[in-house]
Amino acid sequence: MTMRTSDVLVLGGGVxxxxxxxxxxxxxxxxxxxxxxxxxxxSSHGNCGTLTPSHAAPLAMPGTIGTALRWLFKADxxxxxxxxxxxxxxxxxxxxxxxxxxxxxxxxxxxxxxxLLRSRALIEELVRTxxxxxxxxxxxxxNVYRDAANFEHACAxxxxxxxxxxxxxxxxxxxxxxxxxxxxxxVAGALxxxxxxxxxxxxxxxxxxxxxxxxxxxxxxxxxxxxxxxEGTRIAKVATxxxxxxxxxxxxxxxxxxxxxxxxxxxxxxxxxxxxxxxxYTRPARCPRIPLTLKEPSVCVTAWGSGYRLGxxxxxxxxxxxxxxxxxxxxxxxxxxxxxxxxxxxxxxxxYGWRPMTPDDLPVLGRAPGLDNLVIATGHGMLGVTMSxxxxxxxxxxxxGRPPSLxxxxxxPARFG
Numbered sequence: 343m344t345m346r347t348s349d350v351l352v353l354g355g356g357v358x359x360x361x362x363x364x365x366x367x368x369x370x371x372x373x374x375x376x377x378x379x380x381x382x383x384x385s386s387h388g389n390c391g392t393l394t395p396s397h398a399a400p401l402a403m404p405g406t407i408g409t410a411l412r413w414l415f416k417a418d419x420x421x422x423x424x425x426x427x428x429x430x431x432x433x434x435x436x437x438x439x440x441x442x443x444x445x446x447x448x449x450x451x452x453x454x455x456x457x458l459l460r461s462r463a464l465i466e467e468l469v470r471t472x473x474x475x476x477x478x479x480x481x482x483x484x485n486v487y488r489d490a491a492n493f494e495h496a497c498a499x500x501x502x503x504x505x506x507x508x509x510x511x512x513x514x515x516x517x518x519x520x521x522x523x524x525x526x527x528x529v530a531g532a533l534x535x536x537x538x539x540x541x542x543x544x545x546x547x548x549x550x551x552x553x554x555x556x557x558x559x560x561x562x563x564x565x566x567x568x569x570x571x572x573e574g575t576r577i578a579k580v581a582t583x584x585x586x587x588x589x590x591x592x593x594x595x596x597x598x599x600x601x602x603x604x605x606x607x608x609x610x611x612x613x614x615x616x617x618x619x620x621x622x623y624t625r626p627a628r629c630p631r632i633p634l635t636l637k638e639p640s641v642c643v644t645a646w647g648s649g650y651r652l653g654x655x656x657x658x659x660x661x662x663x664x665x666x667x668x669x670x671x672x673x674x675x676x677x678x679x680x681x682x683x684x685x686x687x688x689x690x691x692x693x694y695g696w697r698p699m700t701p702d703d704l705p706v707l708g709r710a711p712g713l714d715n716l717v718i719a720t721g722h723g724m725l726g727v728t729m730s731x732x733x734x735x736x737x738x739x740x741x742x743g744r745p746p747s748l749x750x751x752x753x754x755p756a757r758f759g
Contacts, residue, residue: 360730373554395535485534512533655669
């Protein structure tokens, strides 16, 4: 089979890869996207679809390790680490534990917030200018608490969020119920984030794929990357299940699969697949008006005109490709504790996907050390959809050789050694 050559090869056709392709095309480059499945079929497909700069606070913070240890053998815990002998997971956990302090928390918060805020604005602009049919709505999000101590602890973090430009409104229980009648009584309070938004993520990635193709980009589906051939300080070609490809520049955007390919290139990208779950329904009669995060069970609730979804949880179980019924049932129970009508009339889809989690909860974004023609854009954790447009814009700048419009030093691939 003849090797196919492109100006830029994007490895990965998820939300990050497609956003990178779009902004590269906008800058005048020709682009080929290589996707092992179908465009947008990975963790972008079934997540909750909220655009949440409010989630700039990292997963690693004081107290997280203690909570994880208490939940270690609890199969339905919101955060679960499946006990197993895995040296990569152990190294990742040690790196994560070393960042569960306020100094590392502030560093991650201040690094993520500008990218999240930039990207949130770019997505709204993209929806408008490209007329993306993805059910975008700027409704804000509501983090709801039933435990007064948990609510008080969350309120104590508000000054840290405000310091990085994230607006929040503190609501007492009565005000929360008035704002969102779908909630049951017994709410201690809520935090409303007016700058957040929502969209339907499967439609968003489908629309990104559409406009990439309309602008001349090629998306090759069923092209699993098997190897990259390195010649000196450049990647000369990429071998896939659909043949060989070459590009003047390459973008590595393989999500949770990124570390496996990076290792063959001598690069260390410490990503663990954080497995999330969702259940999609037809809309219930008493549907929430605002996207919700039910904090104690860590359940996200999103409603669109076309459907209704319960999602979230975090399970570190490697690349386990089974649909864990215990985790799905936990979503149902968590929603039932908070909502008058927690489930819709009919189940449309039960789903899982792997989020690419780094130990510092920051994406890996920048030029690959030792490789002149490779840019890395991966490790976006639970916020890939929110960070998509901002990442795409920055990758377009990097590939063009322009100075990046945001400080990328906190995201540098070389930070892991």
